[in-house]
Amino acid sequence: MAFPVMLRSLRHRNYRLWAVADFVSITGTWMQNLALNWLILSITGSATSMGLGLVMQTLPTVLLGPWGGVLADRLPTRWVVASGQVVKAVLSVLLAFLALSEPSGVGLLYAISLATGVTTALTAPALGRFGSEVVGPDDLSNGIALGSVLSSAARILGMGLAGAAIPLFGVPAVFFADGASFLAVLVALSFMRKREFFPLPPSAPGERGIVAGFRYVLREPRLLIMFGLAFVLGSLGRNYQVTMAAMSDGPLGAGASGYGVLSVVLAVGTVLGGVFAASRGRLPMRLLLAAATVCALVQTLSGAAPNLLLFAAAILPIGAAAVVLDTTVSTRTQLDSPGHLRGRVISAQGVVGAASGAVGGPALGALCDTLGARTALMLAGALCLTTTAAAAYGLDRVRRARAAAAERAPAATGAAVPQPVPALTAAET
Template identity: 80%
Template sequence: MLRSLRHHNYRLWATADFVSITGTWMQNLALNWLILSITGSATSMGLGLVMQTLPTMVLGPWGGVIADRLPSRWVVATGQSVKAVLAVLLGLLALGEPSGVGPLYAISLVTGVATALTSPALGRFGAEVVGPADLSNGLALGSVLSSAGRILGMSLAGAAIPLFGVSAVFFADAAGFVGVLAALVLMRPREFHPLPPSEPGERGIAAGFRYVLSDPRMLIMFGLAFVLGSLGRNYQVTMAAMAHGPLDAGASGYGALSVAFAAGTVLGGVYAASRLRLPLRLLLIAATVCAAGQLLSGGAPTLLLFGAAMLPIAAAAVVLDTTVGTRVQLDSPGHLRGRVISAQGMVGAASGAAGGPALGALCDTLGPRAALVLAGAVSLTAALAAAYGFARLRRTRPAAAAPAPVTAPVPVPVPAGPTPVPTRRGAASPVTITAPLPAGTPVPAIGVMSSAAASRSAGTP
């Protein structure tokens, strides 16, 4: 389960990532509180969140191009440095007790731009510190650390804001970025698993889109992730609506549901980390559990039962995300990896931007219970459609790859005496027939098999 921790560079990266995620959630909570205290408006607070997520939808493809052309380690270091400076600026603004939110929005927007341009490099760099053999385990452990960092960050911010003030939280986040930079310096260059850079003819945004659009498996995965990410995963909206409405649990009930959901994410990450392989079949199972659980949760009569439903839903959601992330990394060629990761990030950002308002409108018009049932039914339909699509691909690919029929040889008169057989120097005498690689598999150079291709040929789907 912890096999990726045997890599020195991954141990450093996992530690730095946990510190960074904890600081990020501390900053998010502090920034939301600061905006709310200035304006008294939840809408203004929501606009600050939009400022951070909108750039990913617009600039994500350029982030993918940067990741595939420049060394990932230096792109990551640049992004972390920029975010450290922005955290310091937030701390200085908070010390001055600002009367308006304009500067806070501006910093949020720049933070979003930095995230959009460097997140694909983060994903690519994660593959380089752990290697393809332990990539799925590294991603799963990353999910566990992300959930733990979220819980710890929100808890620390909740305790630090009344004791030390909002500015202290921002400065603590800046110190966390310095820790990430230190980890990058301490990594051993010889232990990296470098991915090939983009090829001269495939360095633009269009090459990444062409690859994604030509791979039906990738399109099905992204389509399923979008539907479940928008209607099946925005529980910040539906949990609040259920706690405030039918369950009549108030703010304390909403907090308890949030803790239950966070605990479920940890369980899902642990389960994903314990598996050697994360096949597409597991993706479909996780999507079905997530959708069916949401559909049933709409009828939960009490807070306890609704909270119990959050555990399998959250666990399945993390398994789904980890499986999609693993398949994106292993099934895409190295020189296009950053652009495929950026496409995945755009899908995630779009699902969050579309799903929140859609679920909010459904809760307002139909009620929270009906909204959960309807969204769960749509998500379950999407999971079944994805299963049908993958089944069709499995049926059509063997037919497309079938060899041509072998015809009976025509007898040729053989002249008397021995006939010399011409040979080519260096040619191998035995002929080896290999099975065709699945679509989307990068073809290694002659005589060299990449690690990703080796793991696939060993049975990884």
């Protein structure tokens, strides 16, 4: 069966099964997130308490992510993925029964949130590595981009279903539905054909620990520059929930309804960005820099938007460029790292993402409270733009140094000088 270029990953049967199952599972996860936030808020009446529940789910990734990478590189990825889905399904059912008991406190809810976060931290690198095995290196960038589109669509659907289901059926029903959604992944795994996988090599006996992963990342300047750029843009340029709320409630005077409109526009932008990334044959470093420039520049300009319409017009390309940036980072992280270290490199990327969110939310909130939403957006955008320029300069220096080293090596032995390897050509940088 022939597939358009944008859908070329779907020619792999295992990927088709994975895409459908992942869509169902992500939809259930967002239903649970909304229901859990609502339950905590209804018990405590405190937005701070609700935010603490979110921290419980994200903090383990920062602390335990490297161990998840070790597990991904040492154990069969299908086993790790399946185990994680089973644990999360059990935790969702526990949440459902806890909600049925009408708790008066949130201690157990926090405990289950923390357990969910630990499970995510230990299995997320395996999920990333498994994605490489169901689609193969030639279609990996397309698979990641299509995954971004499906993830955005599942997020919108999950929040919409939860918003409708909570008043009709109650919070426990939403938790039960989330528990059932994990079964989709288990069923998909059972129907996948082993002969159609693209297996990655396991970690070598002398490179099975966390240190080996850190050592590899630290000696790869391209990875360090890319992760550094992702951290700055993820912290100061990507916490839109904070800046959109501050602008809507403050200078734009649009209130909660305006914030809802901006959230929808952002979601539409992420879908458009995913479609663009999926239509690309490959995702070179120069596309990463272009997307980062768009995010930073438009964010800087958005601070001067006089009304909701123009601010929404700025949010749309920011959302699209952000997904292109994320997809490119994920693709380069996987394709440019050796298979036996893939899980640990993916875990390093996950730690960077989690840390940027944890740092950026409070930082942007403090800037908005101190300097005002407009000034905060402009200042943060300018810092992101400066960081992007520094990253472009650093990547160019790395490319030139490696090209020069490649020319000197054969010249020393009298051999013919080869052309630079594809990974270091201008098209890739």
